[in-house]
Amino acid sequence: MKALYVTLLALAIFSCKNTNDEAMVYEDAKQVAIDSMKMEMAKQRVIDSMKLEAQKQQEQARKEVVVVNQATPATTTTTTEKKQWSSAAKGAVIGAGVGAATGAIVSKKKGEGAIIGGLAGAGVGAGTGAIIDSKKKK
Incomplete structure (x- = not known):
C-alpha cells in the first residue's frame, strides 16, 4: 500500500511540473529569429538604396553635357561614351x-x-x- 501512495505522490509531483518555462524559451527563440530577420531586411534596404544611388550617378554621368561659348552663340553638345572592352x-x-x-x-x-x-x-x-x-x- 505504501508503494501505491509513493507512486501516486510521485505522479502528482511530476504532473504539476511547470511547462510554462518551455513555452517562454520557445517564444524567446522565436522573437530572436524575428529580430534577426528584421535586421537582415534593414541591411538589404540599405544595400538596395546604395545600388539605386550608384545607378543614378551612372545615368547622370552618361547624360549630355552642354558647353556654351560666350564668343559665339552656338552651343556644343558632347556625350560621354562608356568605354568598351576590346x-x-x-x-x-x-x-x-x-x-x-x-x-x-x-x-x-x-x-x-x-x-x-x-x-x-x-x-x-x-x-x-x-x-x-x-x-x-x-
Whole structure:
C-alpha cells in the first residue's frame, strides 16, 4: 500500500511540473529569429538604396553635357561614351574561365590543372581577340 501512495505522490509531483518555462524559451527563440530577420531586411534596404544611388550617378554621368561659348552663340553638345572592352580583353577573360574549368575537370591535380588551363585559355583567348580587333580596324 505504501508503494501505491509513493507512486501516486510521485505522479502528482511530476504532473504539476511547470511547462510554462518551455513555452517562454520557445517564444524567446522565436522573437530572436524575428529580430534577426528584421535586421537582415534593414541591411538589404540599405544595400538596395546604395545600388539605386550608384545607378543614378551612372545615368547622370552618361547624360549630355552642354558647353556654351560666350564668343559665339552656338552651343556644343558632347556625350560621354562608356568605354568598351576590346575583343582581346574579352577573349582573354572568357578563355581563362573556360581553360580553368576544363583544366580542373581533366587534371588529377585540380589546382594545378585549373591554373595551367586558365593561363593557356587566357593566351588563346587574347590571341583570338587580337585577331578580331585587327579585322574590325580594317
